[in-house]
Amino acid sequence: GQNIDQPTEMTATEGAIVQINCTYQTSGFNGLFWYQQHAGEAPTFLSYNVLDGLEEKGRFSSFLSRSKGYSYLLLKELQMKDSASYLCASMDSNYQLIWGAGTKLIIKP
Amino acid sequence: ETGVTQTPRHLVMGMTNKKSLKCEQHLGHNAMYWYKQSAKKPLELMFVYSLEERVENNSVPSRFSPECPNSSHLFLHLHTLQPEDSALYLCASSPHWPENTGELFFGEGSRLTVL
Numbered sequence: 001g002q003n004i005d006q007p008t009e010m011t012a013t014e015g016a017i018v019q020i021n022c023t024y025q026t027s028g029f030n031g032l033f034w035y036q037q038h039a040g041e042a043p044t045f046l047s048y049n050v051l052d053g054l055e056e057k058g059r060f061s062s063f064l065s066r067s068k069g070y071s072y073l074l075l076k077e078l079q080m081k082d083s084a085s086y087l088c089a090s091m092d093s094n095y096q097l098i099w100g101a102g103t104k105l106i107i108k109p
Numbered sequence: 110e111t112g113v114t115q116t117p118r119h120l121v122m123g124m125t126n127k128k129s130l131k132c133e134q135h136l137g138h139n140a141m142y143w144y145k146q147s148a149k150k151p152l153e154l155m156f157v158y159s160l161e162e163r164v165e166n167n168s169v170p171s172r173f174s175p176e177c178p179n180s181s182h183l184f185l186h187l188h189t190l191q192p193e194d195s196a197l198y199l200c201a202s203s204p205h206w207p208e209n210t211g212e213l214f215f216g217e218g219s220r221l222t223v224l
Contacts, residue, residue: 001143004151008149031211033212035119040217041217042113042153042199042215042218043112043213044215045212045213048211087152089152089211095207095208095211096165097152097211098151099151099152100151101150101151102149105115
């Protein structure tokens with residue numbers, strides 16, 4: 001079956017670095033996506049990886065290892081506004097997005 | 110004006126009511142989606158429309174009935190719902206389908222409570 005695993009909740013300190021892991025098993029693979037969702041708001045696209053390696057976008061970076069079925073989202077210089085849920089999704093061979101349940105990230109001062 | 114607008118933002122209905130959720134996108138996209146989001150569960154894809162034609166219907170109960178009159182508008186008609194249908198219903202759009210479906214533009218959702 002198809003499955004995405006990510007931690008339910010993480011806590012980190014303002015100014016620190018946090019890494020949110022995601023493992024996936026899908027029928028075929030057309031990319032790994034990360035979305036951010038603040039409470040009561042729409043999910044917004046953060047990143048897309050289809051090749052192995054690290055993609056950096058400002059304070060946020062996303063990593064992919066296709067052979068391991070593994071990705072992580074790295075957030076640096078954490079700010080209070082980074083408190084949100086982070087959704088991992090893998091696109092299968094039919095271009096369907098398979099979603100994880102999301103990781104709620106709590107930032108403490 | 111936001112790219113994808115959903116109304117109403119909150120809806121409370123009884124099991125015998127009929128109501129509709131509305132979604133409008135101002136991005137010129139060709140594909141629109143309905144998703145269900147329940148607490149601590151993955152997003153569930155319900156329906157996909159591409160150029161006003163339904164292309165995906167993921168075993169959704171018939172008490173949910175979608176309508177796409179044009180590429181900018183999407184409705185979800187609700188009737189005789191069950192309490193377990195209480196959730197956040199998210200509308201999304203993308204430029205094309207099936208390609209580029211990974212980068213979705215979501216509305217803020219309609220929070221539905223079924224009593």
